[in-house]
Amino acid sequence: MPEGHSVHRIARQFDRNYVGRAVRASSPQGRFAEGAELLDGRIAEGVRAVGKQMFLGFEGDTWLRVHLGMYGAWDFAGEIVADPTIASANGRMGQTNQRGTFLEDEPIMDAAGENSLTSIGAPRKARVHVRMSEQTTGLPEDDGEWPPPIVGQVRLRLLTDVTCADLRGPTACQVQSPDEVISTIAKLGPDPLVDDVDQGEERFTAVVRRKPTPIGLLLMDQAVVSGIGNVYRAELLYRARLDPHTPGRDVPEEVVRELWRDWVKLLAIGVETGQMMTMDDLDPDQWRAAMASRDDRHWVYRRAGLPCRTCATAILLEEMGARKLYWCPFCQR
Incomplete structure (x- = not known):
């Protein structure tokens, strides 16, 4: 199950790549069609993570709540601007030890790609490619097709002009009002x-x-x-x-x-x-x-x-x- 650190990384990625932009929303799988229609065309205005849940705010006091649960993950494609709080000064993803000493210019990946910018959440056997922006380097180029083809069961696709995020396998994916968001967060530790x-x-x-x-x-x-x-x-x-x-x-x-x-x-x-x-x-x-x-x-x-x-x-x-x-x-x- 994706734990709290993953959800905070997802929220930061949305903050860097979606907030302030109009978003096209769709539900290729069809299970979130009504919710996607409510979000489609709105500008993303803010995002926050609390524990294992993420809340993405859109204009019109409309929020998307996502709980990845055991098997959920976000797959990103297109241009991705890395969060500067988790990237080194030269724009590459960096690693530091627990005392803050800089160790590597390049990310050190494990077999599951846990440190990936392209798929965050439950481990995936395959990774989508991304076209990195000028702020980041080191990941493979995509194949030029835009928007990228839909692969597998995608509950929700959020698309800007340059970035795509596909949500797969979440425990919860729902549209909430501001009061509902407050109520959800109030139940969390x-x-x-x-x-x-x-x-x-x-x-x-x-x-x-x-x-x-x-x-x-x-x-x-x-x-x-x-x-x-x-x-x-x-x-x-x-x-x-x-x-x-x-x-x-x-x-x-x-x-x-x-x-x-x-x-x-x-x-x-x-x-x-x-x-x-x-x-x-x-x-x-x-x-x-x-x-x-x-x-x-x-x-x-x-x-x-x-x-x-x-x-x-x-x-x-x-x-x-x-x-x-x-x-x-x-x-x-």
Whole structure:
């Protein structure tokens, strides 16, 4: 499932390439035909991400709400102006380590293209090509056909004169009024990139500390905290050396606060790099290896049966909240 960092990257891409422009909307699949008709021809006026949901505002107080869910993704084609907050000064996508040291001019892709500008969300076997603008370099040219051909089941296509975004497989795709957007966001927990960080910490801590629910479930509850999915849950719990089954109300307050502060840090790294990097204190060679391979990027996630990187105990795999949970029974006791 796309986690919070991906949705924030999508929102920034829409901000750079759609806001201020008239948008042609269609539903090639037909399942969002009425909604697309309401959006068609309107100027995009703003965009925001909250947790795993994105809200794209159009003139006339009309909003598009998209929740990618387990399998959703946006595929981009045409000209893409890279977000300068996640690009290096020379216009290329850059990588930095967790202390901010610049490491690479070129993006380091993993096998799933997680750092891609062209498809953000659930992994895709095929990637659409893009024609990069003068602000960005390094990705393949398209084949010259415009607009690009429709491939597969596209729920919504948003098209400007130079950029195309195709939405596939979302859990939710709907038109909302401003009041409906406010109501939707009000049901979500704090997001470090949206809410005041200190206020978010207080909200998160207060909710967790009164709940009998296991902390491993609370971190996945979007009403408790926004944006955390299966990968970040496992990694945050390991980094805190916290047993996933511990009731929230039994987790020491300072540990709860450290969970929030660690989420603030990891989310920022994810948005910047496009990858869920959760390993600390890597040298440049280790960083490049981790950026290229998920096997070198995480402490416990997808390491069932393998030795813990710290204590060599076999990593356990169980189901919690209908999702796979990876954890170390020695380090997290």
